[in-house]
Each structure stands twice: as C-alpha cells, then as structure tokens.
Amino acid sequence: MKVAVIGAGTIGSAVAKALSEKYEVIATRRKIEKIKWLEEYGVKITNDNRYAAKVADIVIIAVKPNKIKRVLDEIREDIKGKIVISLAAAISLETLESLADAKFVRAMPNIAVLVGESFTAYATRNLDENEIRIIEDIFKTFGMCVRVEEEYMDAITGLSGSGPAYVSVFLEALMYGGLRVGLPRDVAILASAQTLLGTAKLLLELDLHPAQIRDMVITPGGTTIDGIFELEDSRIRNALMKAVDAATKKSRILRLELEKKMK
Secondary structure, rough: OEEEEEEEOHHHHHHHHHHHHEEEEEEEEOHHHHHHHHHHOEEEEEEEEHHHHHHOOOOOOOOHHHHHHHHHHHHHOOOOEEEEEOOOOOOOHHHHHHOOOOOEEEEOOHHHHHHHOEEEEEEOOOOOHHHHHHHHHHOOOEEEEOOHHHHHHHHHHHHHHHHHHHHHHHHHHHHHHHOOOOHHHHHEEEHHHHHHHHHOOOOHHHOOOHHHHHHHHHHOOHHHHHHHHHHOOOHHHHHHHHHHHHHHHHHHHHHHHHHHOOO
C-alpha cells in the first residue's frame, strides 16, 4: 500500500518515518532539502503534492489548519474516492467533506509519534469496517489509537495533543527538585523521566487507577505524604485541569474561526 504524507514538517516527517517500516511512503514539503534524511528510511520525497496524492492509495495531510483549504483545492482531483487522513487540528469532518470528494478521517496524534508512543484519537463517518481496520493499522505505527465521536476531538486536542507540553513542564519541575536536593543533573533528569514512564506503565499494563498507584507509595508518617501535602497546597491538580480546559476552549475557538473563513 502506498501512503502519501503531505506536509512533512515535525509531525509529518515523524509520521512518514514511522510508516516507512510497513508501507511504501512518499512525503512532500516545499523545502525538500529539509526532509532529505527521510530517504535513509526508504521514503520517496517530492515537493509535488498532486503527484504524491495521485500515486498514493491513502493520503495523510499534516499541514497547519490555515493551509488545509489550499492543499485540498490543489489535490482535489487526485483524491476522489480515496481515504484522506487530516492531522490538521480543529478542522471538522463537515468542513473537510465540503472541500473535496474523499473519505475523510480526522485524527489527532501527538509529538510522541517521534518515538512510536503517540496517543492518536480519530473520528470518521464514511468508512466501512475494512477501511477502519486499514487506518487503525496505520495509526498503530504511531503508538496507541482510539476511535472517538467527533464531538470529543477538541477535548482530545486540549488533553493529549497538547499534553506532552504539560508533562514536560512537570518533568522539568521534578528535575529542578532533584537539583535542589543535590542530585547531579544527568541523574535528576533520568530519574524524573524513568519515574514518569514507569508510573504510566503501572497504569496501563496493570489497569490501575492513578489514586491506587499513589496509595501504593504512601506510607503513614513516611516521606511521600509530606511531598503530597506540598503538591496539594500548590493546587497542581487545579492548574493541570485549567490547562486542559483552556487548550480545549482555544481549539473550539480556532475551529469556528477557520470554518468561518472557509465558507
């Protein structure tokens, strides 16, 4: 199967690299010299969007939301009847379907696609079960994937799409905490990152609730409860919930603004 990735920026080039292990991939970018490295993975590169869309069985569009209309106008004739996966945040299926005659999928991966650990949520309404299986096989090369109702996509953008940035702030704070109590910098960052990774695996692989993991660590009068007391005093839960809420609201605002411009 041939897959075209149109717009091989940071996410698009990571997607092309991930897909290259299983599919024949062609990637496009205006400044083609910036994706020459993809050739090492067997990816064909070009700056011709129409050619890429024409030869591909499935097309993935990874451009910024404000460029989606221009790209679809350009490749409209080459994607008729094909599955087209849009990674452009905040662009609804209704809008995509009004711009071209294709079988659209709206998807939101995150930057962890770079290491094959993305959480990718997607929504679609015109694909049969076999086509669903095909696109899920594609998404599984990025990491974990889940199909959701489209009404949740803005919330997905606010949580998992933006999430690596929130987690990075938390990781950086943990690292600085380690530095403050005298740990070498390399040990502090390694301990912080591995602790986060291990905790995530406890949750996913043992099907534990976060509160269960917390209570497994806390002992009466021990060290952890003093740390938890300080976290609760800092209102860290409130801050993270507000971050997700703010990003979700911004996604909705952007969607409405973009859709208005496209009408």
